[in-house]
Amino acid sequence: xxxxxxxxxxxxxxxxxxxxxxxxxxxxxxxxxxxxxxxxxxxxxxxxxxxxxxxxxxxxxxxxxxxxxxxxxxxxxxxxxxxxxxxxxxxxxxxxxxxxxxxxxxxxxxxxxxxxxxxxxxxxxxxxxxxxxxxxxxxxxxxxxxxxxxxxxxxxxxxxxxxxxxxxxxxxxxxxxxxxxxxxxxxxxxxxxxxxxxxxxxxxxxxxxxxxxxxxxxxxxxxxxxxxxxxxxxxxxxxxxxxxxxxxxxxxxxxxxxxxxxxxxxxxxxxxxxxxxxxxxxxxxxxxxxxxxxxxxxxxxxxxxxxxxxxxxxxxxxxxxxxxxxxxxxxxxxxxxxxxxxxxxxxxxxxxxxxxxxxxxxxxxxxxxxxxxxxxxxxxxxxxxxxxxxxxxxxxxxxxxxxxxxxxxxxxxxxxxxxxxxxxxxxxxxxxxxxxxxxxxxxxxxxxxxxxx
Amino acid sequence: xxxxxxxxxxxxxxxxxxxxxxxxxxxxxxxxxxxxxxxxxxxxxxxxxxxxxxxxxxxxxxxxxxxxxxxxxxxxxxxxxxxxxxxxxxxxxxxxxxxxxxxxxxxxxxxxxxxxxxxxxxxxxxxxxxxxxxxxxxxxxxxxxxxxxxxxxxxxxxxxxxxxxxxxxxxxxxxxxxxxxxxxxxxxxxxxxxxxxxxxxxxxxxxxxxxxxxxxxxxxxxxxxxxxxxxxxxxxxxxxxxxxxxxxxxxxxxxxxxxxxxxxxxxxxxxxxxxxxxxxxxxxxxxxxxxxxxxxxxxxxxxxxxxxxxxxxxxxxxxxxxxxxxxxxxxxxxxxxxxxxxxxxxxxxxxxxxxxxxxxxxxxxxxxxxxxxxxxxxxxxxxxxxxxxxxxxxxxxxxxxxxxxxxxxxxxxxxxxxxxxxxxxxxxxxxxxxxxxxxxxxxxxxxxxxxxx
Numbered sequence: 067x068x069x070x071x072x073x074x075x076x077x078x079x080x081x082x083x084x085x086x087x088x089x090x091x092x093x094x095x096x097x098x099x100x101x102x103x104x105x106x107x108x109x110x111x112x113x114x115x116x117x118x119x120x121x122x123x124x125x126x127x128x129x130x131x132x133x134x135x136x137x138x139x140x141x142x143x144x145x146x147x148x149x150x151x152x153x154x155x156x157x158x159x160x161x162x163x164x165x166x167x168x169x170x171x172x173x174x175x176x177x178x179x180x181x182x183x184x185x186x187x188x189x190x191x192x193x194x195x196x197x198x199x200x201x202x203x204x205x206x207x208x209x210x211x212x213x214x215x216x217x218x219x220x221x222x223x224x225x226x227x228x229x230x231x232x233x234x235x236x237x238x239x240x241x242x243x244x245x246x247x248x249x250x251x252x253x254x255x256x257x258x259x260x261x262x263x264x265x266x267x268x269x270x271x272x273x274x275x276x277x278x279x280x281x282x283x284x285x286x287x288x289x290x291x292x293x294x295x296x297x298x299x300x301x302x303x304x305x306x307x308x309x310x311x312x313x314x315x316x317x318x319x320x321x322x323x324x325x326x327x328x329x330x331x332x333x334x335x336x337x338x339x340x341x342x343x344x345x346x347x348x349x350x351x352x353x354x355x356x357x358x359x360x361x362x363x364x365x366x367x368x369x370x371x372x373x374x375x376x377x378x379x380x381x382x383x384x385x386x387x388x389x390x391x392x393x394x395x396x397x398x399x400x401x402x403x404x405x406x407x408x409x410x411x412x413x414x415x416x417x418x419x420x421x422x423x424x425x426x427x428x429x430x431x432x433x434x435x436x437x438x439x440x441x442x443x444x445x446x447x448x449x450x451x452x453x454x455x456x457x458x459x460x461x462x463x464x465x466x467x468x469x470x471x472x473x474x475x476x477x478x479x480x481x482x483x484x485x486x487x488x489x490x491x492x493x494x495x496x497x498x499x500x501x502x503x504x505x506x507x508x509x510x511x512x513x514x515x516x517x518x519x
Numbered sequence: 520x521x522x523x524x525x526x527x528x529x530x531x532x533x534x535x536x537x538x539x540x541x542x543x544x545x546x547x548x549x550x551x552x553x554x555x556x557x558x559x560x561x562x563x564x565x566x567x568x569x570x571x572x573x574x575x576x577x578x579x580x581x582x583x584x585x586x587x588x589x590x591x592x593x594x595x596x597x598x599x600x601x602x603x604x605x606x607x608x609x610x611x612x613x614x615x616x617x618x619x620x621x622x623x624x625x626x627x628x629x630x631x632x633x634x635x636x637x638x639x640x641x642x643x644x645x646x647x648x649x650x651x652x653x654x655x656x657x658x659x660x661x662x663x664x665x666x667x668x669x670x671x672x673x674x675x676x677x678x679x680x681x682x683x684x685x686x687x688x689x690x691x692x693x694x695x696x697x698x699x700x701x702x703x704x705x706x707x708x709x710x711x712x713x714x715x716x717x718x719x720x721x722x723x724x725x726x727x728x729x730x731x732x733x734x735x736x737x738x739x740x741x742x743x744x745x746x747x748x749x750x751x752x753x754x755x756x757x758x759x760x761x762x763x764x765x766x767x768x769x770x771x772x773x774x775x776x777x778x779x780x781x782x783x784x785x786x787x788x789x790x791x792x793x794x795x796x797x798x799x800x801x802x803x804x805x806x807x808x809x810x811x812x813x814x815x816x817x818x819x820x821x822x823x824x825x826x827x828x829x830x831x832x833x834x835x836x837x838x839x840x841x842x843x844x845x846x847x848x849x850x851x852x853x854x855x856x857x858x859x860x861x862x863x864x865x866x867x868x869x870x871x872x873x874x875x876x877x878x879x880x881x882x883x884x885x886x887x888x889x890x891x892x893x894x895x896x897x898x899x900x901x902x903x904x905x906x907x908x909x910x911x912x913x914x915x916x917x918x919x920x921x922x923x924x925x926x927x928x929x930x931x932x933x934x935x936x937x938x939x940x941x942x943x944x945x946x947x948x949x950x951x952x953x954x955x956x957x958x959x960x961x962x963x964x965x966x967x968x969x970x971x972x
Contacts, residue, residue, distance in 0.1 A: 228709060338864050343879045350848075354884055355888060357844070383818040390810060398803050406792075503839070
């Protein structure tokens with residue numbers, strides 16, 4: 067349940083009447099992301115004014131939620147003092163995310179107005195590869211020593227906690243910043259003030275390394291129900307933490323990438339409405355071209371049987387139906403298997419069980435489809451028994467072939483190190499098309515000896 | 520980075536030698552979900568023994584992570600006392616999730632061994648519709664009163680917090696349990712012990728209502744970066760909370776459902792390997808049948824032009840290529856639009872902008888494909904200029920039609936209240952097939968007057 071929506075017109079009207087205090091009252095109870103979304107609807111020239119009206123403590127939080135075009139526009143209107151204030155109130159990981167989207171001149175201006183130690187931290191995170199744990203992390207976390215008491219820990223949290231993105235998981239390190247253990251604020255609250263951290267900390271900490279893939283990091287969150295995960299460098303020194311909200315964003319982004327790959331699109335990171343026509347074209351044309359060229363095989367097969375088709379032209383009327391059904395049957399299983407692979411529900415050792423299962427599913431599906439089609443072909447299309455039998459036998463065979471190819475190809479792709487998601491329906495459709503046409507003409511020439519072929 | 524994997528054989532060997540203390544040592548540092556996954560690999564008859572070997576405080580946590588078949592098997596081997604102990608250590612929402620998967624006789628036995636007040640709570644949650652906020656929530660949360668001090672709040676958390684799934688967000692209620700505000704443990708820690716809750720609480724709380732759809736709840740988590748969300752009933756009384764780990768599970772499940780629908784499968788909740796052949800068949804056959812029947816149109820169109828095809832049989836050789844390319848082009852855009860709809864990146868008002876964009880993308884893609892194909896048809900296939908032109912003109916038209924149908928159909932479906940995901944590639948392929956065949960034959964009969972048609 068969200069609150070009643072503040073309407074763009076109301077804000078603009080109040081701005082017109084210069085009732086700035088009323089605008090502030092309207093906005094002050096909203097969540098930062100909702101303010102950012104409202105501002106996105108506004109005429110660009112009103113943005114600097116509106117941003118200055120925001121209660122100071124909300125300005126940075128709202129800035130973080132804006133898209134990068136708006137951020138860039140605002141930064142260009144900021145005075146040096148304003149820029150400095152916003153930067154100081156932002157969490158480090160958000161600053162880094164923003165900088166990654168900005169043109170070089172804006173980045174220079176931002177870095178000029180951050181403190182030297184902050185600049186070092188920002189540059190530290192910027193050097194990690196995109197999509198690595200290092201690039202997702204923040205260096206703002208609560209660290210404790212093992213000889214502290216619970217009381218000491220609370221004092222430290224109270225003193226340093228304001229600037230930390232999460233304080234609920236605290237990490238215990240030694241003098242070399244090696245990760246020794248973790249203790250949650252829940253543990254701290256449920257122990258006595260004079261208990262020693264070493265006695266209550268959890269020494270077996272699951273952690274990420276800076277170069278680990280972000281997808282793997284997100285999976286750890288969803289598997290272990292963490293709210294934060296520590297990140298260590300090659301020497302096992304604690305360098306940062308990743309919080310659950312960033313893991314959720316990665317999960318969403320990775321699901322989108324998988325969906326795009328399955329639909330024969332090269333993955334993008336930008337939202338649909340922000341991608342230009344040329345960018346969209348570039349992401350779609352490679353697969354369209356490749357799949358079009360591989361459809362050459364189907365033309366070759368049909369040309370090979372041209373004489374047969376000329377004799378029994380009726381056969382060509384059912385090619386689309388056979389091909390579509392094969393494509394759909396193959397797509398169903400390939401997409402299921404690809405999703406199961408990315409959720410780690412199946413592994414390579416399951417292949418025999420999967421093939422055996424899909425074989426039985428294919429027999430059931432193929433049988434049902436063939437039976438329904440047989441009746442239709444005889445009763446409605448008034449075909450001869452022979453032609454109907456050719457079509458229905460092909461249908462069963464096509465479904466079986468499609469299901470088997472659809473389940474094995476993605477797993478094999480993963481086995482040899484390819485991304486299984488690109489082995490989805492479009493790719494499998496192309497293969498199944500060729501195979502089903504061959505089956506069709508083989509069965510037809512066998513059952514109608516006059517056809518030749 | 521996970522820890523070194525404990526191997527099944529090692530555990531079985533130690534069990535064989537009756538070195539139970541060593542087994543416990545092996546398992547005690549593992550995360551509950553990793554123990555549950557290890558147990559799944561074990562022979563079933565070893566489970567009760569292994570479960571009893573687990574350190575007592577880990578037993579319930581591990582039990583929660585098991586799949587329902589294993590849980591059912593174990594419950595049947597539990598003594599009444601063991602069952603009671605495990606139930607007492609489980610969080611309420613986990614207990615309810617488990618009960619929902621159990622056969623009636625097991626449910627009766629479970630309910631017999633829970634306390635009367637727990638039974639009332641379980642039945643309360645069970646009555647909410649599946650996939651509603653009410654069915655996701657737990658009733659175990661920390662509630663505060665507005666006249667408490669920070670010191671009082673900590674006392675309350677210390678006294679009652681052990682059994683709560685999260686203590687980091689506390690909810691302020693009045694005597695009628697109406698939700699007045701919330702305060703995070705971070706706020707509590709950063710304020711003085713004698714500050715009063717009313718002065719530091721956030722009175723504008725975003726909440727869910729019991730009947731709200733779980734998908735919408737998960738979206739709130741990902742939008743606002745919450746770690747918990749309160750759930751209120753029709754009278755605005757606080758009845759429970761939902762935690763971020765459950766929201767992540769829902770996100771994952773909803774992404775899987777969308778992917779399944781896009782591949783013309785009716786969504787399942789069970790993992791692939793746990794679904795029986797018949798269940799899989801039932802989820803796949805309806806769409807296969809429907810799509811097969813709608814492919815009747817393509818047969819009708821081809822039959823209508825049978826005479827033309829008999830004259831120029833070469834035309835039929837390119838039907839599969841044209842249809843596949845149309846299907847792929849339409850699938851690319853429909854899947855992109857469906858995903859953008861479910862991430863709320865686009866709305867109904869964006870339709871003109873989307874169509875305009877897709878029209879330009881279609882011209883670029885169609886042009887590239889036609890040019891590449893034209894060269895291939897003349898040089899490699901040695902077709903006449905006329906036939907090559909027919910095929911390439913059809914190709915451009917098909918790509919344009921496919922892109923426009925692919926972007927409008929899912930948005931229109933959503934507009935009239937259908938699920939846009941079922942309007943994905945297979946459905947659009949079927950429509951595009953029919954349209955592209957009509958275009959093909961129209962262009963062919965126009966450019967080759969001898970064809971008739």
